[in-house]
Every structure is written in C-alpha cells, then in structure tokens.
Amino acid sequence: MTTFHYLWRLITYRPMRYILNAVMWTLIYLAPIVPGLVTKQFFDTLTGHAALGFTVWGLIALLMAAALGRIGLIVLGFITDVHFRFRMGMLLRRNLLEHVLKQPGAQAIPVAPGEAISHFRDDVDQSEEAASWSVDVFGMTCFALVSGYILIRIDAQMTLLVFMPIVLVITAAQLATVRLQKYRAASREATSKVTGEISEMFGNVQAIQVAGAEKRVISRFRDLGDERRKAMIKDRLMGELLDSVFTNSVNLGTGLLLLLAGAKMRAGTFTVGDLSLFVYYLTFVTQFISNVGKFITYFKQMSVSLERLTFLLQGASAKVLTMVRSLHLHKDEAQEETDADPGVKATPLQELEVNGLSYAYPDTGRGIRDIHLRLTRGSFTVVTGTIGSGKTTLIRSLLGLLPKGEGSITWNGVPVEDPGTFFAPPQSAYTAQVPRLYSDTLRNNILLGQAEQSGALSQALHAAVMEQDVAQLPLGLDTVVGPRGVKLSGGQAQRTAAARMLVRDAELYVFDDLSSALDVETEQKLWARLFERREDATCLVVSHRKTALTRADHIIVMKDGVIEAEGTSAELLKRSQTFRELWYGDKRKG
Numbered sequence: 001m002t003t004f005h006y007l008w009r010l011i012t013y014r015p016m017r018y019i020l021n022a023v024m025w026t027l028i029y030l031a032p033i034v035p036g037l038v039t040k041q042f043f044d045t046l047t048g049h050a051a052l053g054f055t056v057w058g059l060i061a062l063l064m065a066a067a068l069g070r071i072g073l074i075v076l077g078f079i080t081d082v083h084f085r086f087r088m089g090m091l092l093r094r095n096l097l098e099h100v101l102k103q104p105g106a107q108a109i110p111v112a113p114g115e116a117i118s119h120f121r122d123d124v125d126q127s128e129e130a131a132s133w134s135v136d137v138f139g140m141t142c143f144a145l146v147s148g149y150i151l152i153r154i155d156a157q158m159t160l161l162v163f164m165p166i167v168l169v170i171t172a173a174q175l176a177t178v179r180l181q182k183y184r185a186a187s188r189e190a191t192s193k194v195t196g197e198i199s200e201m202f203g204n205v206q207a208i209q210v211a212g213a214e215k216r217v218i219s220r221f222r223d224l225g226d227e228r229r230k231a232m233i234k235d236r237l238m239g240e241l242l243d244s245v246f247t248n249s250v251n252l253g254t255g256l257l258l259l260l261a262g263a264k265m266r267a268g269t270f271t272v273g274d275l276s277l278f279v280y281y282l283t284f285v286t287q288f289i290s291n292v293g294k295f296i297t298y299f300k301q302m303s304v305s306l307e308r309l310t311f312l313l314q315g316a317s318a319k320v321l322t323m324v325r326s327l328h329l330h331k332d333e334a335q336e337e338t339d340a341d342p343g344v345k346a347t348p349l350q351e352l353e354v355n356g357l358s359y360a361y362p363d364t365g366r367g368i369r370d371i372h373l374r375l376t377r378g379s380f381t382v383v384t385g386t387i388g389s390g391k392t393t394l395i396r397s398l399l400g401l402l403p404k405g406e407g408s409i410t411w412n413g414v415p416v417e418d419p420g421t422f423f424a425p426p427q428s429a430y431t432a433q434v435p436r437l438y439s440d441t442l443r444n445n446i447l448l449g450q451a452e453q454s455g456a457l458s459q460a461l462h463a464a465v466m467e468q469d470v471a472q473l474p475l476g477l478d479t480v481v482g483p484r485g486v487k488l489s490g491g492q493a494q495r496t497a498a499a500r501m502l503v504r505d506a507e508l509y510v511f512d513d514l515s516s517a518l519d520v521e522t523e524q525k526l527w528a529r530l531f532e533r534r535e536d537a538t539c540l541v542v543s544h545r546k547t548a549l550t551r552a553d554h555i556i557v558m559k560d561g562v563i564e565a566e567g568t569s570a571e572l573l574k575r576s577q578t579f580r581e582l583w584y585g586d587k588r589k590g
C-alpha cells in the first residue's frame, strides 16, 4: 500500500467527519480575508483613495468581532479535529491489536513488548498527524487561492514576489525529505531499541544480578542511549533546518515587498491600503508556507510509520490497519459483539489424533517433523526427550500457539481448522513451561476473569498441591503476587499456573514440563490428585521424570524434532537408547 493510499483509507474511514472538519478549518483559514479587505478600505479612506462609512472605533470593533468570530471557529475546529483524529487513531490501534491477538500466542509480535508499545503509540500518532494536517492544507490552499486572486487583481508583480518563496520552500522541502525520512526512521528505530532494552532490563533484574552483569547492561544501555541521542539530533536538526528555510524565505518575501512597495507608491500605482492588505495577508501566507512544508514532512514521516506498523503485521496486508470496523464507542455495540460470540464448544473428547504435524522456525529451520500421535479419553501421554528435541514445539504447534505448519489434527474424527481458537477451555487447558503471573491477587491470577463458583477454586488449589502455600501467604488468596507483589517461588508459580488450568473444567490438560520446578513428592501428589478429581481427564504432559513416566499409558520419545520411539516405559527401556539415558540419568531425582 502506498502512503497516499494509506492516507486516503484513513480519511475515508469516517468521510462525513473528515468533511465537517475540512469545512471548519477552511472557514478558519478563510476568515482573515474579510478583516484584510476592511483594513485596506480604512487606509484607503485615510489617504483619500476611497470612502468608508465608519470611524477608527468602528474599525476596531469590526476587527475585534472578526477576531472573536475566528476564535469561536477555532474552538469548534478543534472539537471536530479531536473527534476525527481520535477515531482514526483508535481504528489503527484497534485493528493492530486485534491482529496481534489473533496471531499464534507464541509469535504474536515480532519485537520486544516495549518496542511494540512504541509502534502503537508513536506510529499511530504520526499517521493521525498527517491525516489531520491534510485538512489544514486544503483550508490554506483555499485561502491562498482567494487571497491570491484578490492580490493579483491589485498588483500581479507584487503578488508573484509574495508567493515565490512558497515555490522555493516546497522545492527545498521536497529535496530534503528523502534525507529527513532516513533520519526519522533511524531515530524511531533507536527509540524503540531503548524502550525495548528498558523493558528487558526490568523483566530480567534477577538474571542480571545473578550474572553480575549490571555494569555491562548499563554500558549497553548507555550505548543505545548515545545512538538514540545522535539519531534524534540529526532528525531534529533536519526538521528545524527545514522550518528555518520556510520562515526565512517568507522574511525575504516581506523585504522584497517593502522595497517594491516604496517605489510603486511614489509612482502612485500602489496605495497604503494595498500595502496594508499585502502585509496583512503575508502573515497568513507565511503560515500557509510553513504548514504545507509541515504537511509534506508529516506525510513523509507517515510513510516510515506505515512501514513500521506493517512490520508488526508479520506478513499480513497493510490493509488490515485501515479495515473499517466499529470502535465500540457505544455500550450497546460492544455488548452485541460479546453476545454474538458464543465461543467454540466441541463434543466431549473421545479421541484426538495428530497426523504428519511439522513446524520449522523460520529463523533457525529447526522444529518438529512428521509427528503422529493419538490420545484417547482418560489417557496419560508423556512426551519426553533430550534438551531441544522439540517437545515444547510439539505442544505449541498442536495447541495453535505457533503458526500452522503441515499436518492435520482431528478431534473425535472432526478436523480442527483453527487450533489456536479451538484449544481453549472447555476443550483444553494448558500450563506453559514458564508461567506468567500478573501483579494482582492470587485469586484473580487463578480465575483470570472467570466467575468464582463455589468450591471450584479450593478444589483446583488442592489438586495443584497449593493449599498449604496459600495458608502461609499473609492475605491468603487475596495476597497480591506477581512482579509488583509477593514473589512466588518457581514451583509456587508453576502450581499457581496449574491451578489456573484446573479451575477451568477442560477435556484435555496439557502440561509443559511442570517437573522443572517441583520436587518429586509434590509432583507425585499433583498427578494423584488430578486423577482422583477426574478419572476421565486426558493429559498430555512434557516430562522427563520417572514420576510421570511410570504413570504414563503411552510415552513419546523425541529426538532432533522427530519421534524416535514410543511405547510404555517397560517397552522403551528395552528398545530405546535415548529413553534409557533419560531414565537412568534421572536416578538422582527419583
């Protein structure tokens, strides 16, 4: 999509609002025409070139009324502008967010969260800015045409000298924009890096301390800050340079106007009233010139923003950004959409079958190949394997947390078209290897907005072997945990995530390596309680622990992205060297 096309689609999102805004701002820009003509008449009356029916006080009153009228118009203009801009910005942010949320969870954004926030904030603002300024350019062009017509009729030569700077400035701006665009892209990039680094530093405070890497991290942060400073200076300098070109070429025009007017007035071909009109309009022409320049700059910056926003879409068409959608500004609209979305509800799980599932990470080419597996109701399947053998990738591909690769998935024989939407409660629930907790109460972290049903929460806590930990927390379930609350241990965080999963009655429970932070006894308790609670629970579990392996009805051994062997632990101990290594290597941990 070209920048112009992008601008056009933004403008036509709410065409009536745009037109209303354009009409308001055209009136604002045209308003000075009348006081200019009145002032000219007044001076011409003083010098005897015309006769005007009012006094100095009358003129002052008229000019005051014109100024007040313009102030009123500007207030209304700001209201129409804010409404229009708000809708444009919200549309972009809404579409972008919706697209991100629809992406497979594990690859929703291609950059660090801090960087993504800067795209949402700055690039959307930049796009708004250009669209909003297009209104001003239209209004100012109307002013230029009307005032140009009036001035040409008075003196064509003088008019040319007033308007010549416009041509000069626009040409200069056009020439400089390629460079400005480059500097703008660099400064945005540098800002994103700094924001991204801050979010990474805050997210990894402990890792940085443990590694004693404070100095190196600060020095890297300083380097990024330095890069940003240099890039910003270039960007600002270029912007200011262009601004000063605009202003000074207008000053040049004023000087020429005064020189020429002197000679012409002596010759009697130019009146004092004419001069007052030229000087009066020149102020607005100045504004016109610098604003056209500003618009050109904003337009160029908009193309950088468009590029950056399109990058966030990870290959989807840029049209996604400007798709016409409701902004839910009225409560009823939001309610209607919620009511219209019943979610997916499939038949109770009897059999889940995966055939030929493959996925390769685009950057490393590694992943999984040709995975076949079958889970029947109430079965306990363990995926095991060496480090980096593809266990997590298998789980994530199955659950639709990675983009769809090859292969098919069927639930009770019915193909699952969109695993990302399908594999959610009530079909399945999942605990990731590294669980994420929010800065909120433990209760809210587990429920995540789900209505609290009597007994469900305490049952889930019991099944997740979390009840004693809760009893020891200062405010129990109402203790604030997460980054800004009480820090939970790795095992507590994993069991909180397990409780979060178990509080949702699901057909299929998927655990990605719970054992990494649980001791053997706790893990044993967890499996026992899970089956006590629901005998027909179907589980798919990544683990290398004997606790899980001995309970398994079926074990899948992964190596280098493929299934190397499968069967029960007794069978695999006879057949699979990798399995034996994992089994005996695990001796120390039971």
Ligand SMILES: Nc1ncnc2c1ncn2[C@@H]1O[C@H](COP(=O)(O)OP(=O)(O)OP(=O)(O)O)[C@@H](O)[C@H]1O
Binding pocket: 361, 362, 363, 364, 365, 366, 367, 385, 386, 387, 388, 389, 390, 391, 392, 393, 394
């Ligand atoms: N986001 C990613 N981008 C590129 N390559 C990746 C990514 N995540 C994993 N890989 C690669 O894919 C392969 C499988 O990784 P995966 O995380 O699925 O293994 P795993 O068996 O779960 O490992 P672990 O036991 O350490 O959890 C590895 O070679 C890994 O380097």
